[in-house]
Amino acid sequence: MTTTDRLAAEQEFHDRQAADRAAAFDAGRADLRFADADYLDHETWVRPAFLKLGDLAGKHVLDYGCGHGMAAVVLARAGARVTAFDLSPGYVAEARGRCRANGVVAACVVADGEELPFPDAAFDAVWGNAVLHHLDLHRAGRELRRVLRPGGVAVFCEPWGGNPLLAFARRFLPYPGKDRTPDERPLTRRDLGPLREFFAAEAEGHQLLGMVRRVWPNRRLVRLLDAADARLLRVAPPLWNWCRYVVLTLRAR
Ligand SMILES: C[S@@+](CC[C@H](N)C(=O)[O-])C[C@H]1O[C@@H](n2cnc3c(N)ncnc32)[C@H](O)[C@@H]1O
Numbered sequence: 257m258t259t260t261d262r263l264a265a266e267q268e269f270h271d272r273q274a275a276d277r278a279a280a281f282d283a284g285r286a287d288l289r290f291a292d293a294d295y296l297d298h299e300t301w302v303r304p305a306f307l308k309l310g311d312l313a314g315k316h317v318l319d320y321g322c323g324h325g326m327a328a329v330v331l332a333r334a335g336a337r338v339t340a341f342d343l344s345p346g347y348v349a350e351a352r353g354r355c356r357a358n359g360v361v362a363a364c365v366v367a368d369g370e371e372l373p374f375p376d377a378a379f380d381a382v383w384g385n386a387v388l389h390h391l392d393l394h395r396a397g398r399e400l401r402r403v404l405r406p407g408g409v410a411v412f413c414e415p416w417g418g419n420p421l422l423a424f425a426r427r428f429l430p431y432p433g434k435d436r437t438p439d440e441r442p443l444t445r446r447d448l449g450p451l452r453e454f455f456a457a458e459a460e461g462h463q464l465l466g467m468v469r470r471v472w473p474n475r476r477l478v479r480l481l482d483a484a485d486a487r488l489l490r491v492a493p494p495l496w497n498w499c500r501y502v503v504l505t506l507r508a509r
Pocket residue numbers: 263266267270320321322323324341342343344347367368369370384385386387390391
């Protein structure tokens with residue numbers, strides 16, 4: 257697949273998703289307003305990852321592949337000056353509407369993460385959730401490095417592909433929210449290579465046993481498994497490679 261075809265397929269898929277979501281908002285079945293916790297606690301890795309951005313007051317922060325724009329709103333509420341972008345015009349429209357509905361200001365633009373329309377060293381920090389695994393990491397890493405100021409930090413939460421059992425489940429088990437674009441794939445150690453050309457990179461795993469929530473969302477069980485994960489990952493750090501998601505912290509050298 258050429259780069260042009262890949263980007264066109266990504267845009268079409270996400271525009272279709274955004275149009276379904278817009279219909280729900282228009283019909284009053286969904287609300288654009290939300291509390292920070294709705295975003296920060298919608299998955300277990302989001303809040304700890306957000307903390308890695310540090311104090312955001314007065315910082316210029318990029319929401320990279322912003323989708324619905326919830327992160328842009330949370331970043332703005334934390335005092336950041338926010339620019340958000342996405343390849344999908346439909347999602348950018350939702351992000352703009354969400355900023356308006358929540359009374360915050362953010363510049364929301366349509367752009368490709370592999371060819372950014374921003375000046376060099378424009379941002380103090382970058383946030384991204386579930387986006388890098390859609391991109392060509394060499395092209396994206398180079399652009400990311402260019403727009404991040406020296407000493408700045410980029411934090412990304414991404415699906416991880418180091419666990420063969422999980423790879424089997426992702427491929428063969430039916431579970432809610434499984435819709436995917438043809439080219440996206442969970443990241444692996446090999447994908448960290450291109451990013452390490454541009455950044456000092458750290459990876460932290462989330463949801464080892466706790467990933468069971470995807471097929472068995474029993475609250476008590478999930479609480480127990482999350483507690484077990486916290487211990488297991490502390491005593492045996494290499495187990496992070498078997499987790500469902502990773503938080504990547506990239507520091508510009
Ligand atoms: C799984 S969604 C995640 C959206 C959002 N960050 C979130 O937390 O829900 C992936 C997003 O990446 C965007 N995307 C895919 N390829 C992109 C690219 N080359 N440049 C910018 N955005 C892209 C999609 O349009 C989509 O909004």
